Amino acid sequence: MKVTFTLSRRNPAEPKLPKNYQLIYDIVEQSGLGRHLTPAEIYTKALKRRPGIGFSTVYRGLERLRDLGLVSELHVPGAEAATYEPVGPKHAHFRCSECGEIEDVPYAVPSRTLKALALEHGFTIDTERVTFEGHCADCAS
Amino acid sequence: MKVTFTLSRRNPAEPKLPKNYQLIYDIVEQSGLGRHLTPAEIYTKALKRRPGIGFSTVYRGLERLRDLGLVSELHVPGAEAATYEPVGPKHAHFRCSECGEIEDVPYAVPSRTLKALALEHGFTIDTERVTFEGHCADCAS
DNA sequence: CTGAGAGTGAAAGTCACTTTCACGCGTTTC
DNA sequence: GAAACGCGTGAAAGTGACTTTCACTCTCAG
Numbered sequence: 001m002k003v004t005f006t007l008s009r010r011n012p013a014e015p016k017l018p019k020n021y022q023l024i025y026d027i028v029e030q031s032g033l034g035r036h037l038t039p040a041e042i043y044t045k046a047l048k049r050r051p052g053i054g055f056s057t058v059y060r061g062l063e064r065l066r067d068l069g070l071v072s073e074l075h076v077p078g079a080e081a082a083t084y085e086p087v088g089p090k091h092a093h094f095r096c097s098e099c100g101e102i103e104d105v106p107y108a109v110p111s112r113t114l115k116a117l118a119l120e121h122g123f124t125i126d127t128e129r130v131t132f133e134g135h136c137a138d139c140a141s
Numbered sequence: 142m143k144v145t146f147t148l149s150r151r152n153p154a155e156p157k158l159p160k161n162y163q164l165i166y167d168i169v170e171q172s173g174l175g176r177h178l179t180p181a182e183i184y185t186k187a188l189k190r191r192p193g194i195g196f197s198t199v200y201r202g203l204e205r206l207r208d209l210g211l212v213s214e215l216h217v218p219g220a221e222a223a224t225y226e227p228v229g230p231k232h233a234h235f236r237c238s239e240c241g242e243i244e245d246v247p248y249a250v251p252s253r254t255l256k257a258l259a260l261e262h263g264f265t266i267d268t269e270r271v272t273f274e275g276h277c278a279d280c281a282s
Numbered sequence: 283c284t285g286a287g288a289g290t291g292a293a294a295g296t297c298a299c300t301t302t303c304a305c306g307c308g309t310t311t312c
Numbered sequence: 313g314a315a316a317c318g319c320g321t322g323a324a325a326g327t328g329a330c331t332t333t334c335a336c337t338c339t340c341a342g
Contacts, residue, residue, distance in 0.1 A: 006188070018319080018320060018321090019320095020321080021320090038298095039298085039299085043232070052322080054321065054322035054323070055321080055323090056321080056322065056323080056324095057321060059300080060320085060321090075216070075218035077216035078269075080298075081299090082297060082298085087205045091258060094262070094264060094266070096264070096269065097180060103262070105258055107250070107254065107258060109271070114273075117246055117248060118275070121235070121244070121246065122277075122281075123235060123278055124275040124276045124281055125235070125275040126238065126275040126276070127273070127275070128272070128273050129273075129274070130150070130250070130269070130271050131268045131270040132255075132258075132268070132269050132270075133267055133270070134266040134267040134268070135260075136263075137262070137263035137264055140263075140264065151295065159289060159290090161289080162289095180329085181329090192337085193291080194291080195292070196291080196292090197290075197292080197293095197331085197332090198290060198291070200329095200330070221328075221329075222329060223329085223330090
């Protein structure tokens, strides 16, 4: 499946992303919302499209894309590695402690609450992370 | 400072915790609510009280205490190691991205919300984790 | 006392991730 | 076009948290 890159359209001020980084971005985007890929999985997919690509390039690419805000990095306790997903609306994550599957959950701390907490404690909040753990529908049965 | 162990009072059915595990429990308890110790820090403190104690014993002890629900384990993205704190009321954590300091924040997802999410998605929620990141009062100035 | 099982410490292993470094490729500058 | 430059690249070694292994020791019920 051939996919045209939409990077320059998204951010015209940043037209030149190295092609390997575009490839990585492409892979994460194609995974779709709700999918969570580890660097190893992304590397495997990248290898198929560009044989010879190095592991370090994938790590570097993910780091860069994360800093640019083009992909989201997700650390979940219990999962052995970080996972990456396309950027999307703020949401929480649910991890099944039995099968390890990670699911998106539509929940975010109310911004009013965030403001109140920040004010009360004197800090500024840049990001919020909400993770639930339990048993998914499949494993519960 | 000599401290009497309160273990057996807390859980009379589990009167026999190995003394090294009691030591570790003691250290975490004494750190107080709001403190967050890494295994390395706990090991250092343990060494002073019981020279010769091994690293693996500390890890094993923390694991055991965590499973028994006597201490809380906390993984924070960005922090290099896990941290441990005494059990206490549910709360969220704030981590300063500049100095790495971790602070307790009195916030919990409303239980009604939890129930609603669980029902809607068909999973059961055992634990919830909320982490904020930003700049603490000291670093912001 | 005695034997089984739990606890212990040292050391080696594992694994995600980071760093280093020499090379290459494209871009810019005469 | 040719030389100079710099970012991107891949291989490989390094790092550090945690885990596993294993032989030894301690504890305690019988």
